[in-house]
Amino acid sequence: MSHVLILGPASAGNLLVTHAKEAGHHVTVALAPSQEQRPNLAEHLADDVLSVNPLDHEALAAAVDRLHQQRPVDAVVPGFEYSVPSAAILAARLGLPGLPVDAANKLRHKHLMRDALDRAGIRSARHRVVHTDRPDWRSVVETAVGDLPLPCVVKPVDLGGSVMVRLAHTMEEAVLAVGDIANAGPDAYGLTPRPLALIEEFITGPEFSVEGYIAPDGPSIVSITRKLLGDEPYFVERGHVVELLQDTTLGASIRTYTANVIKALGLTTGVFHGEVRITAQGPVLMEMGARLPGDHICELIELALGVDLAAVFVDALLGRETPAYRPDPASARAAVIRFLLRPGLAGYSTVTGFDEAQALDGHVDSALAYAPGQPVPSAADFSGRLGWFIFTATDALALEAALDKADQMVEFA
Numbered sequence: 250m251s252h253v254l255i256l257g258p259a260s261a262g263n264l265l266v267t268h269a270k271e272a273g274h275h276v277t278v279a280l281a282p283s284q285e286q287r288p289n290l291a292e293h294l295a296d297d298v299l300s301v302n303p304l305d306h307e308a309l310a311a312a313v314d315r316l317h318q319q320r321p322v323d324a325v326v327p328g329f330e331y332s333v334p335s336a337a338i339l340a341a342r343l344g345l346p347g348l349p350v351d352a353a354n355k356l357r358h359k360h361l362m363r364d365a366l367d368r369a370g371i372r373s374a375r376h377r378v379v380h381t382d383r384p385d386w387r388s389v390v391e392t393a394v395g396d397l398p399l400p401c402v403v404k405p406v407d408l409g410g411s412v413m414v415r416l417a418h419t420m421e422e423a424v425l426a427v428g429d430i431a432n433a434g435p436d437a438y439g440l441t442p443r444p445l446a447l448i449e450e451f452i453t454g455p456e457f458s459v460e461g462y463i464a465p466d467g468p469s470i471v472s473i474t475r476k477l478l479g480d481e482p483y484f485v486e487r488g489h490v491v492e493l494l495q496d497t498t499l500g501a502s503i504r505t506y507t508a509n510v511i512k513a514l515g516l517t518t519g520v521f522h523g524e525v526r527i528t529a530q531g532p533v534l535m536e537m538g539a540r541l542p543g544d545h546i547c548e549l550i551e552l553a554l555g556v557d558l559a560a561v562f563v564d565a566l567l568g569r570e571t572p573a574y575r576p577d578p579a580s581a582r583a584a585v586i587r588f589l590l591r592p593g594l595a596g597y598s599t600v601t602g603f604d605e606a607q608a609l610d611g612h613v614d615s616a617l618a619y620a621p622g623q624p625v626p627s628a629a630d631f632s633g634r635l636g637w638f639i640f641t642a643t644d645a646l647a648l649e650a651a652l653d654k655a656d657q658m659v660e661f662a
Contacts, residue, residue: 250273250274250275251274251275251323251324251567252274252275252277252320252321252322252323252324253269253274253275253276253277253322253323253324253326253563253566253567254277254278254279254299254313254316254322254324254325254326254339255269255276255277255278255279255295255326255327255328256278256279256303256309256325256326256327256328256329256332256335256336256339257278257279257280257281257303257304257327257328257329257331257332257335257438258278258280258328258329259328259329259438260329260543261540261541261542261543261545261546261547261559262327262328262329262540262541263294263328264541264547264559265326265328265541265559265562265563266278266294266295266328267294267559268557268559268560268563269326269563270294270295270296272560272563274563275296275297275320276294276295276296276297277295277296277297277298277299277316277322278295278297278298278299278328279298279299279301279303279309279312279313280298280299280300280301280303281300281301281302281303281304281439282300282302283439299312299313299316302439303328303331303332303335304331304332304335304440306334306335306338309335309339310338310339310342313325313339313342313343317343322343322345323345323567324345324346324563324566324567324568325339325340325343325345325347325566326562326563326566327539327540329409329438329540330357330409330538330540331357331407331409331438331440333348333353333356333357333538333539333540334350334353334354334357336348336353336566337349337350337352337353338350338353340566345566345568346518346565346566346567346568347518347519347566348515348516348517348518348519348539349515349517351515352514352515352516352517352539353539355514355515356514356516356537356538356539357407357538358406358407358443359404359406359407359447359536360376360378360406360445360447361406362514362534362536362537363376363447363449365513365514366510366513366514366534368513369509369512369513371506371509371510371513371534372506372530372531372532372533373533373534374402374449374450374451374452374533374534374535375396375397375449375450376397376447376448376449376450377389377392377393377396377397377447377448378406378445378446378447378448379393379427379445379446379447379448380444380445381427381428381430381431381444381445381446382431382444386427386431387424387427390420390423390424390427390446390448391420391424393448394417394420394423394448397448397449397450398450398451399417399418399419399420400416400417400418400451401416401417401423401448401449401450401451402414402415402416402417402448402449402450402451402484403415403417403423403426403427403430403446403447403448403449404430404446404447404449405430405433405442405443405445405446405447406442406443406445406446406447407440407442407443407445408436408440408442409543410437410543410630410631410632411483411484411485411486411630411631412436412437412630412631413426413429413430413433413442413630414483414484414630415429415482415483416451416481416482416483416484417482418482422482423448426446427446427448430442430446431444431446437632452526452528452533452535453526453528454526454527454528454533455475455476455526455527456476456478456524456525456526456527456535457473457474457475457476457503457524457525457526457527458472458473458474458476458489458522458523458524458525458542458546459472459473459474459503459507459521459522459523459524459525460472460474460520460521460522460542460546460550460558461507461520461521461574462519462520462521462558462561462562462565462571462574463511463516463517463518463519463520463521463565464570464571464572464573464574465570465572465573466573467508468507468508468511468516468521469571469573469574470503470504470507470574471550471554471556471558471574472491472546472549472550472553472554472556473494473500473503473504474489474490474491474542474546474549474550475489475490475492476488476489476490476524477489477490477587479590479628480592483628483629483630485590485628485629485630485631485633485634486544486588487587487588487590488585488586488587488588488652489544489545489546489549489585489586490583490584490585490645490648490649491546491549491550491552491553491554491583491584491585492553492581492582492583492584492645493553493554493576493578493581499527502531502532503525503527503532506525506531506532506534507523507525507532510523510534510537511537514537516537516539518565518566519539519562519565519566520539520540520541520558520561520562520565521537521538521539521540522537522538522540522541522542522546523535523536523537523538524536524537541558541559541562542558543631544586544588544631545586545637545639546586547559548584548614548639549584549585549586549639550584552582552584552613552639552641553581553582553583553584553641554576554581555577555580555581556574582641582642582643583641583642583643583644583645583648584613584639584640584641584648585639585640585641585645585648585649585652586637586638586639587637587638587640587652587655587656588634588635588636588637589617589634589635589636589637589638589656589659590628590633590634590635591625591628591635591661592628592633593628594625594635594661595624595625596619596622596623596624596625597619597621597625597635597661597662598621598622598662599621599661599662600617600621600659600660600661600662601659601660601662602658602659602660603615603617603636603658603659605658606638606654606655606656606658606659607638609640609651609654609655610642610651611640611641611642611647611648611651612638612639612640612655613639613640613641614638614639615636615637615638615639616636616637617635617636618634618635618636618637619635619636635661636659638652638655638656640652640655
């Protein structure tokens with residue numbers, strides 16, 4: 250029985266706990282006290298809970314040293330994007346498989362990621378960094394926006410879930426967006442963003458995410474997931490489509506580009522989740538993470554393509570090799586998630602049509618995120634989604650039509 254330590258599992262990170270337990274491993278999860286105070290699936294499934302903030306490297310190292318003496322740890326797995334550097338540091342400390350610490354930092358912090366791609370000569374969004382703790386940051390924003398075409402994208406360098414990512418059409422909007430980052434408090438996971446804002450060239454074009462893992466012979470791409478984008482100026486996806494993409498020119502260009510990005514960032518083990526937009530000149534990276542994808546994409550991939558990325562991730566950090574993915578057209582299906590977005594809705598008393606939508610052909614799973622009477626956050630990031638549906642079928646176009654129907658059937662009042 251191997252001892253698997255999972256740092257700060259949240260969102261898809263709960264799948265890591267589920268898989269590790271099903272595989273017969275002894276599972277310890279490291280959770281900050283603030284996480285322990287919330288209902289947490291990982292805490293109930295794990296064998297042990299290590300009460301320590303996974304982002305406090307000094308306290309985490311001391312706690313894990315004690316844990317390792319009691320029961321040697323065989324794998325350290327990041328349970329969320331924020332824990333990727335912590336996992337790399339601990340793996341190096343314990344002599345276990347893991348990412349190089351330098352690579353983990355590039356994959357975690359968006360400005361370091363952009364700089365690494367620039368040095369490697371890989372097409373990326375032009376960008377400028379603003380230090381929001383400096384008294385002259387407004388003038389720096391004005392200079393940066395002057396160097397880039399409008400509209401531009403403003404984002405924090407270290408938050409996830411599209412939190413505080415904005416499209417700015419004017420200088421004033423860019424200044425306001427950077428000001429929001431400068432004045433931000435802790436997010437839903439307790440992280441206060443670093444005093445850095447990234448101003449980027451706005452890349453237009455259809456968007457895809459790329460999911461896979463590092464196989465013995467290099468990156469193995471499992472899914473090129475089509476994004477269903479929400480309304481600007483925010484960058485909140487309203488859905489994801491997973492289907493088997495046969496060899497196409499687009500697929501080949503995404504695969505080649507992604508392999509070059511992975512090499513430039515130094516991703517040597519585990520899984521990856523990247524996002525690219527397709528321009529006339531080819532793919533351009535939005536972000537790359539050394540973690541499981543959120544938004545139930547792991548579930549979609551398993552439904553459509555039969556690959557359990559959580560299992561692959563745990564095995565990789567235990568030092569076990571997974572052969573390159575070989576698609577099976579005979580068994581592949583399509584799987585889609587659609588989020589319920591109602592911009593401007595601050596709450597509701599009743600919901601109708603939800604049960605009827607669940608009865609549509611192809612329905613697999615669904616949930617409402619907020620109960621009647623609860624306040625609903627702004628639709629500016631992932632927290633503003635009211636719920637979701639997952640459907641699966643043999644044909645993606647038919648699936649999307651079914652989800653359109655399901656979305657239209659659900660009414661909040």
